[in-house]
Amino acid sequence: MDGRPLLLYPSLRMPSQFDVAIIGGGPAGSVAGSVLARYGRSVVIFEREKFPRFQVGESTIPASLDTLQRIGVKEKIDQAGFLTKDGGEIVSACGGARAKFFFRNALNPRWKTAYQIDRMTFDDILLRHAQSSGCEVREETRVESVEFSADGVALHCKGSPTPTRAAYVIDCSGRSSLLANRFRLKESFPHLKKFSVYSYYQRNSKSNDPEDGYTRMIRGNDAWFWVIPIADGKISVGVVMDLERFNQLKLSPEEALNRTIEEQPEVRKWVENTTRYMPVFATADFSYAVRQLTGERWILAGDAAGFIDPVFSSGIYIAIYSGEKAGETLNSVLTDPGQTGVAYRRYERAVQKRLASYLKLSSAWYTKEFIEIFLHPREMLNMVAIVNSVLGGNPPRTLRERLVMALFYFLVYLQGRTGKLVPQLTFQPEAPRAEEIGARI
Numbered sequence: 001m002d003g004r005p006l007l008l009y010p011s012l013r014m015p016s017q018f019d020v021a022i023i024g025g026g027p028a029g030s031v032a033g034s035v036l037a038r039y040g041r042s043v044v045i046f047e048r049e050k051f052p053r054f055q056v057g058e059s060t061i062p063a064s065l066d067t068l069q070r071i072g073v074k075e076k077i078d079q080a081g082f083l084t085k086d087g088g089e090i091v092s093a094c095g096g097a098r099a100k101f102f103f104r105n106a107l108n109p110r111w112k113t114a115y116q117i118d119r120m121t122f123d124d125i126l127l128r129h130a131q132s133s134g135c136e137v138r139e140e141t142r143v144e145s146v147e148f149s150a151d152g153v154a155l156h157c158k159g160s161p162t163p164t165r166a167a168y169v170i171d172c173s174g175r176s177s178l179l180a181n182r183f184r185l186k187e188s189f190p191h192l193k194k195f196s197v198y199s200y201y202q203r204n205s206k207s208n209d210p211e212d213g214y215t216r217m218i219r220g221n222d223a224w225f226w227v228i229p230i231a232d233g234k235i236s237v238g239v240v241m242d243l244e245r246f247n248q249l250k251l252s253p254e255e256a257l258n259r260t261i262e263e264q265p266e267v268r269k270w271v272e273n274t275t276r277y278m279p280v281f282a283t284a285d286f287s288y289a290v291r292q293l294t295g296e297r298w299i300l301a302g303d304a305a306g307f308i309d310p311v312f313s314s315g316i317y318i319a320i321y322s323g324e325k326a327g328e329t330l331n332s333v334l335t336d337p338g339q340t341g342v343a344y345r346r347y348e349r350a351v352q353k354r355l356a357s358y359l360k361l362s363s364a365w366y367t368k369e370f371i372e373i374f375l376h377p378r379e380m381l382n383m384v385a386i387v388n389s390v391l392g393g394n395p396p397r398t399l400r401e402r403l404v405m406a407l408f409y410f411l412v413y414l415q416g417r418t419g420k421l422v423p424q425l426t427f428q429p430e431a432p433r434a435e436e437i438g439a440r441i
């Protein structure tokens, strides 16, 4: 023996080819890569698809804009011609109540608008930006497994006989969650086992609606719908329901989408006079948390670190936020490995806090009383602005904000117990009158 430590994986004693390897070139991976490359770190991004690739999720919130500006990509996004999003509207399917929320009415808003995006273009801009920032991007390259050792990682890719070595790996593989699955870290939420069916429609004539840029969430009895306008008269429309309910329908995804839209006048009016230009997609979008986001030589970001129901458009924001934080964290760890524990703890706290905030909101969304309170806003203690801020991606910062949010959830609880704080809603559309049915036949 020459006194050197025994090697766990002899093949890994070769020097790392990269400081960081990233699995997945979605928003989380592209942002993490851009951050690290801008610090001069050597980064490789593995992406199994060829970009631009399809991905669902068109509605964004303003909280991502600071990161996009910091990594120098915001200007490219501004020039891409996406629709400006001022806020959203929540509507009860019975038609009796609706409430708009505007990002400009949040507490001290830094950004008053966000974007309604076409994901193919948006994700492609982010990945190309990572490339032009200095990342090596290997598309159509699927990572199949990761080997860990004391001094690095080796990534084995489909079709490649030799592994790629890096000092650290960031798993940004989205809901495939390569590492969280391998380490069995995922925990699902039984009350959020949802199923989505969705597609894309082209308006047949130009709309003059000044409120075209809003995301609309229409809450039915056992399902809710999104209507998201995208640029050039395109609209994304989807329905989310319990998986069990979808199975009971015994319909194909296309039949289920058509049937559920047809039953909801508040949704139907958006697809009248449009032509569907994409197939109908179906996705099980089960929310899940991940118990641990960091470990020896690895870190998780984006959907790979947790996925919360899409109702409040939080996914892209969490991906961009955690992508930036993961990049910052590994940059500081590469500079000073002695700080790993502190840096990892800080990362876990920041990301889990945001996921928890959206988990609470999304769980509340599926209760009748939350919608009833939300659709009858009453101004007190600046509650509307504070709730708006939380929806915009800013968890309560001060004690006062935390207390006001606690009061908001208390009012929701009281409404659930008494049903007397605000008018109750049925979420059931009125049966169409005979002449309306005649007009549609």
Ligand SMILES: Cc1cc2nc3c(=O)[nH]c(=O)nc-3n(C[C@H](O)[C@H](O)[C@H](O)COP(=O)(O)OP(=O)(O)OC[C@H]3O[C@@H](n4cnc5c(N)ncnc54)[C@H](O)[C@@H]3O)c2cc1C
Residues within 6 Å of the ligand: 023, 024, 025, 026, 027, 028, 029, 046, 047, 048, 049, 055, 056, 057, 058, 059, 060, 141, 142, 143, 144, 172, 173, 174, 175, 176, 178, 196, 283, 284, 285, 301, 302, 303, 304, 310, 313, 314, 315, 316, 317, 319
């Ligand atoms: C029905 C539905 C509607 C949604 N609507 C919205 C919305 O309106 N607004 C919003 O903000 N969010 C929405 N989301 C969530 C949003 O789409 C995601 O949160 C977001 O895409 C997460 O980004 P990401 O980079 O973590 O993962 P992804 O965008 O999924 O990117 C992961 C990438 O990793 C690649 N990959 C996976 N495995 C491997 C591998 N082994 N090797 C190499 N590459 C790999 C994939 O090809 C993919 O390109 C919605 C989600 C669903 C299911």
